[in-house]
Amino acid sequence: MSERIVVVGHGAVTCLGRGMDATWDGLIAGRSGIRRHASLPAESFLTDLAGMVTEFGPGTPTEDSAIAKLSARYLHLAMASAREAWADSGCEGREFDRNRVAVVVGSAFGGVDLLDAEQARMSRRKSLAASPYLVPGLIVNQAGGQIAQHLGLYGPSVAPANACASGGHAVALGAMFLRSGEADIALCGAGESSFTPPIVNGFATMKALLGRKPEDRSETDPGQASRPFSIDRAGFVLAEGSGAIVLATESAARRYDLHIQAELLGWAINSDGYHMAMPNGERIVQCLRTALERSSVRPGDVGYYNAHGTSTVVNDRVETQAIKEVFGDRARDLPLSSIKGALGHSLGAASAIEAAVCVRVLRDQILPPTINHCPDPELDLDYIPNTARSAPVDIVMSASFGFGGTNNALIFRRWNS
Numbered sequence: 001m002s003e004r005i006v007v008v009g010h011g012a013v014t015c016l017g018r019g020m021d022a023t024w025d026g027l028i029a030g031r032s033g034i035r036r037h038a039s040l041p042a043e044s045f046l047t048d049l050a051g052m053v054t055e056f057g058p059g060t061p062t063e064d065s066a067i068a069k070l071s072a073r074y075l076h077l078a079m080a081s082a083r084e085a086w087a088d089s090g091c092e093g094r095e096f097d098r099n100r101v102a103v104v105v106g107s108a109f110g111g112v113d114l115l116d117a118e119q120a121r122m123s124r125r126k127s128l129a130a131s132p133y134l135v136p137g138l139i140v141n142q143a144g145g146q147i148a149q150h151l152g153l154y155g156p157s158v159a160p161a162n163a164c165a166s167g168g169h170a171v172a173l174g175a176m177f178l179r180s181g182e183a184d185i186a187l188c189g190a191g192e193s194s195f196t197p198p199i200v201n202g203f204a205t206m207k208a209l210l211g212r213k214p215e216d217r218s219e220t221d222p223g224q225a226s227r228p229f230s231i232d233r234a235g236f237v238l239a240e241g242s243g244a245i246v247l248a249t250e251s252a253a254r255r256y257d258l259h260i261q262a263e264l265l266g267w268a269i270n271s272d273g274y275h276m277a278m279p280n281g282e283r284i285v286q287c288l289r290t291a292l293e294r295s296s297v298r299p300g301d302v303g304y305y306n307a308h309g310t311s312t313v314v315n316d317r318v319e320t321q322a323i324k325e326v327f328g329d330r331a332r333d334l335p336l337s338s339i340k341g342a343l344g345h346s347l348g349a350a351s352a353i354e355a356a357v358c359v360r361v362l363r364d365q366i367l368p369p370t371i372n373h374c375p376d377p378e379l380d381l382d383y384i385p386n387t388a389r390s391a392p393v394d395i396v397m398s399a400s401f402g403f404g405g406t407n408n409a410l411i412f413r414r415w416n417s
Contacts, residue, residue, distance in 0.1 A: 003178075004250040004263055005178050005179065006261075006264070007245050007262040007263070007412070008088075008089040008091075008185075008258040009244075009246035010085050010261065011083070011086075011243070011356065012352075013056070013077050013241055013243075014026075014241040014353060015050075015052055016031060017033075018056060020356060020360070024357070028368060028388045029388075030386060030388065031371075032224070032225075033239075033342060033343055033344070034049060034342075035051075045197055045201065046200065047200065047209060047210065047211050047212055049225045049237050050237065050238055050239060051241070051344030051346065053240055059071075066079070066146075069133050070111075070137040070146065072193070074110060074240075075142060075143050076191075077240060078147065079143070079146060081356075082244045083147075085246050086187060086244075086246060089258055094257075094258075096252075099155055101184070101187065102157070102187070104144065104157070104177070104186060104187070105159060105187070105188070106144075106166035106167060106189075106190045107140050107190055108163050108164065108194070108402075109194040110140035111138040112194050112199060113196055114134060114137045114138055115138050116198070141157070143190075155177070155183045156183060161348070162402055162404075163348065163403040164345070164348065164401065164403065165408040166192075166347075166348030166349070166351065166352075167190035167243055168398065168400045169408050170188040171264070171410055172269055173188070174186030174187070174188035184249055185247065185249075186248070187244065188246070189245065190242065190349045192348045194240070194347065195240065199238075200238060203238065206277065208235055209237070210234050210236065216234065226341045226372065227311055227371075227372035228310065228373070229316045229373060229383045233313060236312055236344065237340075239340075239343055239345055239350075240346055240349070241350075242353070243352030243353035243354070244352060244356065261363060262362045262363070264410065264412055265296075265297060265395070266294035268288070268291035268294060268407075268408070268409045269406075269407065270287045270290065273405060276404060279315055279405070284322040284399075284401060284407055288399060290409070291409035291411050299326060300330045301394075302327070302334065302411075303395055303396060304337075304393050304397075305323065305396070306397065306398040307338045310338075317378065319399070320381055332382065334382065335391060338370050339368050339370075341370050358396045358412050362412060365390060365392060367384050367391055367393070368388055369385065369388050370383040372386070373386050394414045395412070395413050396412050398412070
């Protein structure tokens with residue numbers, strides 16, 4: 001029998017605040033972290049709405065001195081949530097084999113903001129010389145590398161760059177290292193900050209992003225810009241952030257006296273093989289069903305589904321249809337929500353943040369709402385509209401689907417020793 005894989009720590013940094021407690025409290029209160037930002041001026045950006053982490057990172061009092069020379073924001077975000085999760089796990093100060101700790105931390109775009117800034121500096125200086133810190137700050141695997149360096153972790157290291165599923169894939173890959181016997185502990189997550197004109201405007205011209213619309217309800221209240229599963233959903237709101245969880249084998253958790261917070265029952269990863277941006281419902285159904293089968297969980301056993309729910313017209317419809325097919329008669333009774341209404345869409349980091357939120361759901365027995373929700377007759381499931389809900393829940397599923405047809409599903413269970 002395979003050894004159980006457990007969660008022993010979790011952390012997050014989002015536009016609702018630095019730290020998991022601030023994020024969770026904001027979610028449960030139904031607050032939105034989406035604002036208008038002067039750093040996204042109209043002469044350069046097609047939108048000024050964003051879920052940005054304020055007073056954080058390079059150039060602020062919260063700059064991480066350990067990586068100050070690497071000024072890409074995704075690195076600072078990933079480091080912050082990883083350190084929080086590591087501290088939460090109780091691993092700090094413990095004696096253990098550091099060669100058997102995997103670090104799996106990804107990102108969709110990595111340090112693209114640093115590349116944009118350096119290109120502008122080179123142009124101003126009229127020089128071909130670039131900063132020696134550009135490449136180390138740009139590459140996606142540097143987040144895991146810096147985390148490993150500063151925490152002293154020497155096991156396997158992988159950096160999934162799987163679009164919006166990067167963080168979920170990181171959790172799944174970390175679990176695979178544990179299941180294969182290559183590691184005892186795995187620090188998993190993702191960080192993202194990609195506010196450059198080409199990225200923001202590229203999403204906008206694809207019609208994926210909510211742009212400037214004078215008639216939109218976000219014009220008077222920016223906090224209503226992201227509205228998953230709503231009849232007037234009109235595109236996602238770009239955000240930044242990071243999330244991390246620490247996994248361990250049950251035997252390692254007990255050996256090192258770590259506090260077990262939840263169990264990772266199973267996971268699934270697959271590819272649509274369909275389109276560069278459009279989701280494929282059939283492959284999403286297959287991914288969700290595979291995760292259930294591998295976890296030995298029946299659809300009726302799932303008490304909460306944390307949706308990808310981006311607030312785009314097509315994605316929310318396809319995901320709703322997939323849920324109906326997978327859960328059958330149970331679908332309309334299944335509580336589900338998208339926290340992207342409050343946080344926006346932090347791309348590769350989103351699914352890592354959502355994994356951490358699922359751990360809190362199991363701990364606190366509270367389901368976060370889908371805020372800004374206005375019913376759509378075509379989307380007729382229980383989206384936990386606008387207000388958090390207390391409910392007994394033992395098993396939760398979190399799903400994420402990325403551009404390029406990269407899908408992921410994770411299933412967690414409330415810990416019962």
